Amino acid sequence: MPKIPSLLEMLKAGVHFGHQKAKWHPKMRDFIYTVRHDIHILDLEKTSQKLEDTLKVLHNIVAAGGIVLFVSLKKQANEVVKEAATKTGMPYIVERWLGGVFTNFGVISKLISRLEKLEQEKTNGLWEKYSKKEQLEKDRDFKKLEAAISGIRAMRKLPQVIFLVGTREGKNAIREAHKVKVPVMALVDTNTNPSLVDYAIPSNDDALNSIKLIVGLAAETVVEAKAEFLSQAAPTQTVKVQE
Numbered sequence: 001m002p003k004i005p006s007l008l009e010m011l012k013a014g015v016h017f018g019h020q021k022a023k024w025h026p027k028m029r030d031f032i033y034t035v036r037h038d039i040h041i042l043d044l045e046k047t048s049q050k051l052e053d054t055l056k057v058l059h060n061i062v063a064a065g066g067i068v069l070f071v072s073l074k075k076q077a078n079e080v081v082k083e084a085a086t087k088t089g090m091p092y093i094v095e096r097w098l099g100g101v102f103t104n105f106g107v108i109s110k111l112i113s114r115l116e117k118l119e120q121e122k123t124n125g126l127w128e129k130y131s132k133k134e135q136l137e138k139d140r141d142f143k144k145l146e147a148a149i150s151g152i153r154a155m156r157k158l159p160q161v162i163f164l165v166g167t168r169e170g171k172n173a174i175r176e177a178h179k180v181k182v183p184v185m186a187l188v189d190t191n192t193n194p195s196l197v198d199y200a201i202p203s204n205d206d207a208l209n210s211i212k213l214i215v216g217l218a219a220e221t222v223v224e225a226k227a228e229f230l231s232q233a234a235p236t237q238t239v240k241v242q243e
Contacts, residue, residue: 001059002220004052005213007044014207015214016042018190028190031202040190047202051214054185054199055221058161062225065233066160069152070215071173073097073166077211081165084219085151088226091159092151093173102158102176112153115145158182163218165211167192187214 010016018024018032018040031050033043062068070092072081078094085092093101100107118138121127127135162177164170164186174196177184183198187205194200204210 001055001224002217004048004055005217007048010044010047010213013209013213015047015203015210016044017204017207017210018042023191025191025193027193027195028188028202031188031194032190042190042202042204050199051201051203051217054201055217057199058163058185058218058221059225061160062222063228063232065229067091067155067157068218068222069093069155069159069162070218071097071162071164071166071170073164073169073173074205074211076206076208077165077215080208080211080215082151084215084222087219088222090222091155094151096148097170097173097176098148099172100176101152101173102180102182105158108149108152109156111145111149115142115149115153118142118145161185163215164197165205165215167197167205171196185218187211 005013016033018028021035021038021040024032024040031043031046033041035041058068068088068090070081070085070090072078072092072094073096075095082092082094098108118141122138122142127138130138158180159182162173162182162184164173164184167174167186167188168191170186174184185199186197186201187203187210188194188197188200189203189205192205194202201214203214
């Protein structure tokens with residue numbers, strides 16, 4: 001488990017800043033410390049505890065061989081989340097949630113197969129037998145599929161958990177996850193209903209430094225837990241001693 005940041009480190013990253021008082025969600029009441037200049041300020045001690053609890057659960061899921069789907073539905077978080085997923089070898093979705101990722105995974109699997117077929121045809125030069133117009137259509141289709149599902153092309157089954165940035169924007173993702181009983185971990189800001197997710201981390205989900213800090217900790221946790229799982233799964237080698 002990575003070390004939980006100090007309150008000062010979280011302050012420097014802007015984790016404590018919420019939204020304007022008028023835009024708050026009443027269910028965030030317990031996580032709000034005070035109001036300054038009409039802006040809600042989060043209670044970082046409670047953030048710290050929720051963060052630690054969530055990372056422990058995340059560690060246990062991955063250490064047992066579970067898959068984490070990193071999701072960003074906020075533009076400023078896309079690269080951070082994509083980098084975290086790449087670092088950990090986990091699938092990701094950024095920019096837009098594809099309807100049916102969980103509830104109609106068979107269709108998504110067909111799209112992944114189509115992307116791989118187009119990629120193979122392109123690599124092998126098979127597109128050259130088509131007219132220029134047909135090649136442009138295939139290239140357009142390929143790029144569209146690549147942008148939409150490249151992050152989940154290796155995901156052959158449902159993940160065991162989602163780590164989400166963009167709770168308000170991710171209502172469809174949360175709804176689908178609940179339908180198939182996949183728990184959701186998420187950053188929740190003061191304008192968000194924390195009861196929509198299973199593991200809420202009260203935090204500023206708009207500021208880049210805040211996002212980097214928390215997503216980075218999640219990535220570190222996954223890397224450590226994955227290494228633990230692989231070490232447990234590795235076959236024990238018996239060394240034969242010559243007499």
